[in-house]
Amino acid sequence: MSGKAKELIAQEIAGRVQNGQCIGVGTGTTVAAALEAIRHRIQKEALQLTVVPTSLQSAWTAEDIGLTxxxxxxTGRIDWSFDGADEVDSQMRLIKGRGGAMFHEKIVAEKSLHFxxxxxxxxxxxxxxELHPVPIEFEPAARGIVERGLLALGGFDITLRECQFVGRSGPYxxxxxxxxxDVRFSQVPESLESEINAIPGVIENxxxxxxxxxxxxxxxxxITSRMR
Structure with missing residues (x-):
């Protein structure tokens, strides 16, 4: 996303914030730009906000700008949440998780009244x-069980994600x-999300x-808005 588009999104998100809300906050550079725009509104209007972040990175950013x-x-209500996606199809179905936070991202999305x-x-x-594989988070002890289960569901090119941090090697x-x-599927039927999660050892996908x-x-x- 270009710098100008990020700024437009950031202003749109910040403009939707209302005093006293609890907001779910995703991860990434566009989300960080939105949090910065929210910070300016808080400074001008003394808004009181609570946020539920999906990653440590977003939590630290939110704390730095003084959010609760x-x-x-x-376990309470999240009024609304915002986050990016790695892929979006015509039915507003998503692939997320390239940053590895899909477990908490899905928890926050499910708790939100509006995502x-x-x-x-x-x-x-x-x-x-089409562009990216589907990430599957799983318990290390269940690696073999999970791999066989994914193959049975039609998964292929199953790759264990490696650490990308400079100076570190091994699994992520x-x-x-x-x-x-990270797993490829030739088709993604509506049942696949729950079928993957039913494999013993899978945490989330x-x-x-x-x-x-x-x-x-x-x-x-x-900006254009489309509702489900």
Whole structure:
């Protein structure tokens, strides 16, 4: 997403904030830009907000700008949430999780009364999986069971995600200490999200087939909104 499009999205998100709300906050550079725009509103209007972030990165950013931060285990109501996506199809079905936070991202999305997805045209696909594999978070002890289960569901090119941090090697571990498979599927039926999660040892997967309530598409010329 271009710098101008990010700024338009950030202002749109910040403009929706209301005093006293509890908001779910995703992860990424566009989300960080939105939090900065929210900070300016807080400074001008003395708004009181509570946020439920999906990652440590977002939690630290929110704390830095003075927001009250709750863990994803928070059991109360989340008024609305916003986050990006790695892929979006014509039915507003998503692939998320390239950053490895899909477990908490899905928890926050499911708890939210309204889940807003932010994206640009580069994320739009005709078929889910066209650009990216589906990430699967799983318990390390269940690696073999999970791999066999994914093969049985039609998964292929199953790859254990590697750590991308400079100076470190070996497998990538999520915030919860789990491993991630990146898996290709030739088709993504509506049942696949739950079928993957039914494999013993799977924690969560990056298919968000029904969670999105609104899609905000941005480019340099403006923003369009689409509701489910």
């Amino acid at each position: 931060v709750l863990a994803p285990t928070f 807003v997805v932010i994206a640009d045209s580069s994320k739009c696909v005709n078929r889910l999986g 571990y999520t915030q919860c200490g789990n491993l991630v498979f 990056g298919l968000f087939l029904s969670q999105a309530d609104e899609l905000l598409m941005a480019d340099d010329s403006g």
